[in-house]
Amino acid sequence: xxxxxxxxxxxxxxxxxxxxxxxxxxxxxxxxxxxxxxxxxxxxxxxxxxxxxxxxxxxxxxxxxxxxxxxxxxxxxxxxxxxxxxxxxxxxxxxxxxxxxxxxxxxxxxxxxxxxxxxxxxxxxxxxxxxxxxxxxxxxxxxxxxxxxxxxxxxxxxxxxxxxxxxxxxxxxxxxxxxxxxxxxxxxxxxxxxxxxxxxxxxxxxxxxxxxxxxxxxxxxxxxxxxxxxxxxxxxxxxxxxxxxxxxxxxxxxxxxx
Amino acid sequence: xxxxxxxxxxxxxxxxxxxxxxxxxxxxxxxxxxxxxxxxxxxxxxxxxxxxxxxxxxxxxxxxxxxxxxxxxxxxxxxxxxxxxxxxxxxxxxxxxxxxxxxxxxxxxxxxxxxxxxxxxxxxxxxxxxxxxxxxxxxxxxxxxxxxxxxxxxxxxxxxxxxxxxxxxxxxxxxxxxxxxxxxxxxxxxxxxxxxxxxxxxxxxxxxxxxxxxxxxxxxxxxxxxxxxxxxxxxxxxxxxxxxxxxxxxxxxxxxxx
Numbered sequence: 001x002x003x004x005x006x007x008x009x010x011x012x013x014x015x016x017x018x019x020x021x022x023x024x025x026x027x028x029x030x031x032x033x034x035x036x037x038x039x040x041x042x043x044x045x046x047x048x049x050x051x052x053x054x055x056x057x058x059x060x061x062x063x064x065x066x067x068x069x070x071x072x073x074x075x076x077x078x079x080x081x082x083x084x085x086x087x088x089x090x091x092x093x094x095x096x097x098x099x100x101x102x103x104x105x106x107x108x109x110x111x112x113x114x115x116x117x118x119x120x121x122x123x124x125x126x127x128x129x130x131x132x133x134x135x136x137x138x139x140x141x142x143x144x145x146x147x148x149x150x151x152x153x154x155x156x157x158x159x160x161x162x163x164x165x166x167x168x169x170x171x172x173x174x175x176x177x178x179x180x181x182x183x184x185x186x187x188x189x190x191x192x193x194x195x196x197x198x199x200x201x202x203x204x205x206x207x208x209x210x211x212x213x214x215x216x217x218x219x220x221x222x223x224x225x226x227x228x229x230x231x232x233x234x235x236x237x238x239x240x241x242x243x244x245x246x247x248x249x250x251x252x253x254x255x256x257x258x
Numbered sequence: 259x260x261x262x263x264x265x266x267x268x269x270x271x272x273x274x275x276x277x278x279x280x281x282x283x284x285x286x287x288x289x290x291x292x293x294x295x296x297x298x299x300x301x302x303x304x305x306x307x308x309x310x311x312x313x314x315x316x317x318x319x320x321x322x323x324x325x326x327x328x329x330x331x332x333x334x335x336x337x338x339x340x341x342x343x344x345x346x347x348x349x350x351x352x353x354x355x356x357x358x359x360x361x362x363x364x365x366x367x368x369x370x371x372x373x374x375x376x377x378x379x380x381x382x383x384x385x386x387x388x389x390x391x392x393x394x395x396x397x398x399x400x401x402x403x404x405x406x407x408x409x410x411x412x413x414x415x416x417x418x419x420x421x422x423x424x425x426x427x428x429x430x431x432x433x434x435x436x437x438x439x440x441x442x443x444x445x446x447x448x449x450x451x452x453x454x455x456x457x458x459x460x461x462x463x464x465x466x467x468x469x470x471x472x473x474x475x476x477x478x479x480x481x482x483x484x485x486x487x488x489x490x491x492x493x494x495x496x497x498x499x500x501x502x503x504x505x506x507x508x509x510x511x512x513x514x515x516x
C-alpha cells in the first residue's frame with residue numbers, strides 16, 4: 001500500500017514567519033504524496049480586533065457569527081493558505097489550496113444547537129477520498145485550511161485537528177497513512193515544561209495508563225482523543241512533535257499506534 | 259475540438275449579492291468544461307479603508323504595497339473566491355478555487371519599475387495549460403481570483419481581464435475557447451447610456467472603423483484591446499455582455515471574431 005503523510009501544522013508555528021518557513025522546508029522535503037492542514041486562529045483574532053468585530057470564545061472554541069466566518073475565510077482561506085501555497089511552490093512542491101468546499105472535498109453540517117450556539121461551525125460528515133486521491137495521483141499536494149461547507153453555499157469554521165484526522169481516516173482506504181501533528185512542543189511530555197521528557201511510544205495500553213496517572217495535561221487530552229480516533233479509523237500511525245520530526249533528523253517525538 | 263468557456267465576471271456584479279447569485283446560476287448552467295475568473299477591487303478597497311490602509315490608484319491601477327497585497331489576498335483569494343466556490347458547489351458545479359500560485363497555474367514577473375512603481379503587481383509570463391486541462395478532464399471547474407505568483411514565494415496582484423485573456427489563449431491549444439466578459443452593460447454600445455445600442459458583431463475591420471469613428475469609450479478601449487489580443491492568440495471568439503448571454507436567453511450582446 002502506498003504511503004501518505006497528512007501533516008497538521010499548529011497555530012504557534014504559522015504565526016511566526018521564521019518558524020513557518022522552517023516548517024515549509026521540512027514539509028516540502030517529504031516524499032509525495034502528502035497533504036498539509038492548517039488553521040490560523042490567532043491571526044483571525046488579530047484581524048477581528050482590527051475590524052472591531054467582537055471575539056467570543058466558549059471552552060476554547062470560537063463562536064462563529066456571520067461576520068466572524070467572513071474574517072476566518074479571509075485569514076485561513078486567503079492570507080494564510082495562499083502564502084503557504086506560494087511558499088510551497090517556491091520549494092518545487094506543487095500545492096493547491098483547499099477549503100472543504102473546493103472540489104467538495106469535505107462536507108459538514110452546521111453544529112446543532114444544544115446548550116451553546118456555536119454559529120457557523122461545521123461537524124464533518126464526509127470526505128471525498130476519491131477526488132483527493134485523483135489530485136494526489138497527478139502530483140498535487142493539497143493544502144487544506146480549517147474551513148468546510150454544508151453543500152448549500154454556507155462555509156463553516158471547522159477545527160483543523162479534526163480536519164487532519166478526518167482526511168487521514170478517509171484516505172486510509174487507499175493509502176498507509178501517517179498523521180503528523182507538528183507543534184511547538186517535542187511531543188507528549190511527562191513534564192509539560194521539559195522537552196526532554198517525551199513519551200516516545202504510546203499504544204492503547206500506555207494511553208490508558210497515562211490517563212489513569214493523570215499525566216496528560218488539559219490541552220493534550222482532546223488531541224490524543226483525536227489521535228486514537230484516527231488510529232481506530234484505520235490510520236497506520238500518528239506522530240506528535242516539532243516539525244523536524246518530518247525530516248527524520250530527530251528521534252525526540254511521540255509515535256502513537258493502537 | 260472540444261469547446262471551453264472562460265468567463266470573467268465583473269466587479270459590479272460580484273459586489274451585489276443578488277447579482278452574484280444570478281450570475282452563478284447562469285455560469286453553473288453552462289456545459290462543462292468551463293473556467294471562472296474574478297477580481298473584487300471595490301471590496302478590497304472597502305477592507306483597506308476599514309483597516310486604515312491607504313488606497314493608492316494611478317491611471318485606474320492599484321499601487322500594491324506589502325499591506326495591500328495582503329488585503330487583496332484576503333478579499334480575492336479568501337472572501338470572494340471561497341464564497342463563489344461554495345455557491346457553485348450548491349449548484350452541483352464542482353469548483354476549486356485558484357490563485358496562479360495554486361498548481362503553479364499562472365506564473366508572473368513583478369512589473370519592472372519605469373515611471374511608476376506599481377509594487378506587487380504581476381505581468382503574466384506562463385499559463386500551465388496541461389495542469390488546467392488535467393483538472394478540467396476530471397470534472398473540475400477552476401475558479402480563478404486575480405492573483406498570480408512569481409514562483410519564488412511572492413503573490414502578485416494581477417488584472418482579472420488579463421488573467422481571463424491569458425487563460426483563454428493558453429487553453430486554445432487544446433480547446434475551442436469562447437472567452438466571455440460578463441458585466442453590467444449589454445456589450446459594446448454606440449451610446450454608452452443606451453443598452454439597446456449594442457454593436458452585435460465586431461471583426462477586425464469593424465473594430466478599426468469604431469476606433470476611427472471614436473465610438474469606443476475610454477473604459478472599453480483596454481477591454482477591446484484585450485479581446486483582439488486573445489483572438490490573435492488563438493481564441494475562437496469573445497463575447498461581451500450581461501450574464502444572461504451565457505444562457506442563450508438573450509441575443510443582445512457583442513460577439514468579437516477576427
